[in-house]
Amino acid sequence: MMGGMASEETRTLKSTTAPGSAIARGSAITCDSVVAPEVVAPEVVAPEKGAAVPPTRAWAVRLVVVGIVLSALNLRPAITSLGALLEEVRDGLGMSGSVAGLLTSVPPLCFAVFGVMAPRLARRFGTGAVVCAGMVAITAGLLIRPYTGSTAGFLAASALALMGIAVSNVLMPVIVKRWFPDRVGSMTGLYSMALALGTAAAAAVTVPVTEALGGSWQSGLTVWAGLAAAAVLPWIPLVRDRGAAPAEREAGQGVSGHVHARVDGAGPVRQVHARVDGAGPVRQVHARVAPPTLRITRSRTAWALAVFFGLQATAAYITMGWMAQIFRDAGVSAGTAGLLLAVTMVMGVPLAFVIPRVATRLPHQGPIVIALGACGLAGYAGLYLAPAAGAWAWAVLLGVSNCAFPLALTMVGMRARSGAGVVQLSAFAQSTGYLISIPGPLLVGVLYQHSGGWGLPIALMVGLMVPQMLVGVLAGRDRTVEDEAAR
Numbered sequence: 001m002m003g004g005m006a007s008e009e010t011r012t013l014k015s016t017t018a019p020g021s022a023i024a025r026g027s028a029i030t031c032d033s034v035v036a037p038e039v040v041a042p043e044v045v046a047p048e049k050g051a052a053v054p055p056t057r058a059w060a061v062r063l064v065v066v067g068i069v070l071s072a073l074n075l076r077p078a079i080t081s082l083g084a085l086l087e088e089v090r091d092g093l094g095m096s097g098s099v100a101g102l103l104t105s106v107p108p109l110c111f112a113v114f115g116v117m118a119p120r121l122a123r124r125f126g127t128g129a130v131v132c133a134g135m136v137a138i139t140a141g142l143l144i145r146p147y148t149g150s151t152a153g154f155l156a157a158s159a160l161a162l163m164g165i166a167v168s169n170v171l172m173p174v175i176v177k178r179w180f181p182d183r184v185g186s187m188t189g190l191y192s193m194a195l196a197l198g199t200a201a202a203a204a205v206t207v208p209v210t211e212a213l214g215g216s217w218q219s220g221l222t223v224w225a226g227l228a229a230a231a232v233l234p235w236i237p238l239v240r241d242r243g244a245a246p247a248e249r250e251a252g253q254g255v256s257g258h259v260h261a262r263v264d265g266a267g268p269v270r271q272v273h274a275r276v277d278g279a280g281p282v283r284q285v286h287a288r289v290a291p292p293t294l295r296i297t298r299s300r301t302a303w304a305l306a307v308f309f310g311l312q313a314t315a316a317y318i319t320m321g322w323m324a325q326i327f328r329d330a331g332v333s334a335g336t337a338g339l340l341l342a343v344t345m346v347m348g349v350p351l352a353f354v355i356p357r358v359a360t361r362l363p364h365q366g367p368i369v370i371a372l373g374a375c376g377l378a379g380y381a382g383l384y385l386a387p388a389a390g391a392w393a394w395a396v397l398l399g400v401s402n403c404a405f406p407l408a409l410t411m412v413g414m415r416a417r418s419g420a421g422v423v424q425l426s427a428f429a430q431s432t433g434y435l436i437s438i439p440g441p442l443l444v445g446v447l448y449q450h451s452g453g454w455g456l457p458i459a460l461m462v463g464l465m466v467p468q469m470l471v472g473v474l475a476g477r478d479r480t481v482e483d484e485a486a487r
Contacts, residue, residue: 060238064179067234068187071131071168072194074138074231076320077202077224078161079107080345083320084206084338087328088217093151101445104321105438106155108313110162111169112434118170119427127171127178128238134171135232137164142225146218161228170430173412177422184413185360189353192406196348198227199320204342207335294421296428299484301415304474305408306429308369310436311468312404315376317441318461319344319398326454330387340395347399348406355403356410365414365476368407373469376401377462384458401465404472408433417480425481440464 082089082103090100121130141161145154172191180187202224210220296302323344327337359365379397382390412429416422440460447456 061179063234063237064175065190067128067131067231067238068172068175068191069194070227070231070234071135072172072191073198073201074135074224074228075165075168075195076199076345077227078138078142078158078165079317080199080202080320080341081206081221081224082158083322083324083341084203084334085210085217085220086321086325087334088210089154089221092217093154095151096449099151099445101442101448103155103158104317104441104445106158107162107165107317108434108437108441110159111166111313112431112438114163114166115170115434116427116431118167119174119423121167122171122174122423126239127175128235129240131168131171131175132232132235132239134164134166134168135228135235137161139225139228139232142228143222146221166434170426173409173426174419174423177413177419181419185356185410188406188410188413189356192352192356192409193349196345196352196406200342200345200349203320203324203338203345207338211335294424294482295485296424296481299481301475301477301479301484302425302428302481303432304471305411305415305425306432307436307471308404308411308468308475309408309429309433311433311464311471312402312408313433313437314440314464315461315468316402316405317437318444318457319402321441322444322448322457323395323398326383326387327391329454330391332388332391336391340391343392343395344399344402347396348403351400351403352406355407359407359410360414363478365407365411366473369404369469369472369476372401372404372407373465373472376465376468380458380462380465384455387454404468407472408475411475415475415479415481417482421480421482 086100086104089095095103118130125133138161141157141159141164145157145161148154148157173188176184176187176191206220206224209223210217213219213223320341324334324337324341327340328334332340355368359368362368375397379394379401382394382397387394408429412426413422416425443460444457447460448454451457
């Protein structure tokens with residue numbers, strides 16, 4: 001969500017219920033929110049005396065967890081299943097190497113174009129509805145694309161599936177921050193682990209499944225629509241749930257009464273002070289204020305995170321789209337090449353759970369960035385010097401390097417203080433990052449076709465890893481985009 005998309009958001013002020021408490025005596029309460037200076041009178045809604053506080057909907061929390069896991073499982077099979085069968089698809093549709101490179105560039109292009117729409121759609125329809133629609137789009141795209149019969153149709157159906165992936169990519173960190181504000185690291189790890197598992201499963205089993213279904217690459221690609229259809233189900237009950245998450249609702253328990261709100265100072269304001277007058281039990285106060293207008297492009301950390309996200313995405317999509325082909329050209333069989341790609345992807349399963357938890361405990365995430373980048377450089381060197389002889393080692397090293405993705409997602413949640421800040425930072429970093437990553441896979445295809453080998457493409461990968469490490473160190477500094485944008 002960009003800075004101009006200002007809207008109202010509900011903040012809840014919480015205090016004790018004792019008649020003699022500080023709030024009953026008229027002391028000031030601070031709401032941790034950056035508000036626009038023109039907002040001077042929050043709207044107050046006080047329930048009737050003795051009204052029961054709505055219970056936390058535990059079933060909704062469980063559905064969200066299931067929905068996050070199933071959605072994450074579907075965010076990469078559309079890409080890695082194609083990577084495992086890229087040679088068969090090229091032969092079936094008559095694609096050149098350059099067109100195949102264009103095909104591998106479609107994912108970041110769609111993520112950039114459609115990802116920027118996600119915050120606006122979520123604001124209008126609710127995050128649950130948008131993610132549900134995204135899963136429907138993935139299902140439809142995966143069902144249609146193998147049977148279009150043309151390269152243009154294949155690209156269009158792939159774009160439909162990738163549109164669903166794009167909006168879900170952006171909204172997953174937002175959902176985690178909103179529903180689990182005190183468990184950002186662990187929930188991001190769970191989401192990233194499921195994403196890596198889906199990525200690896202598609203790479204590992206697509207070729208065997210294709211062979212089991214008679215060798216038709218169309219059937220091998222279509223089977224993944226079933227997993228996408230399953231991911232639609234947990235979001236259906238949440239389509240109309242546009243209210244606050246349980247953590248936000250619980251924060252409002254315990255206060256009521258007459259409220260006078262004021263905004264102190266001129267210019268940008270950092271605190272809202274609410275004074276509650278009168279005696280008696282205080283039950284609930286809801287203050288409605290305009291959210292901050294965060295000029296995200298003024299933040300150096302936001303730009304560093306966007307470039308880091310883009311460069312790690314470039315490496316990831318080159319790996320997903322071309323690594324199996326590199327091994328096949330080195331003499332490795334199609335089935336083994338698919339397994340090697342699966343090993344690269346499956347490394348993200350344990351590490352995607354561990355890295356976010358470690359990252360949230362460090363004041364600076366730079367050391368993790370350097371370690372992951374070093375693994376990537378070693379893996380690329382191995383692909384160049386001995387692609388077949390040390391194939392399994394290179395697959396492992398590149399799998400470790402690709403765990404820059406869960407690290408980037410974790411830093412999105414850490415580099416902003418508020419939920420609104422996370423929405424804007426997530427949209428900016430991912431949309432800008434995916435724009436940056438578009439040329440990479442395409443350029444690899446062009447270099448591969450015109451040079452007749454993998455030397456130049458691998459040199460390109462190495463050349464991109466160095467700046468990825470540099471901007472990752474900058475993005476890992478202990479700063480928030482709100483502070484930088486304000487300055």
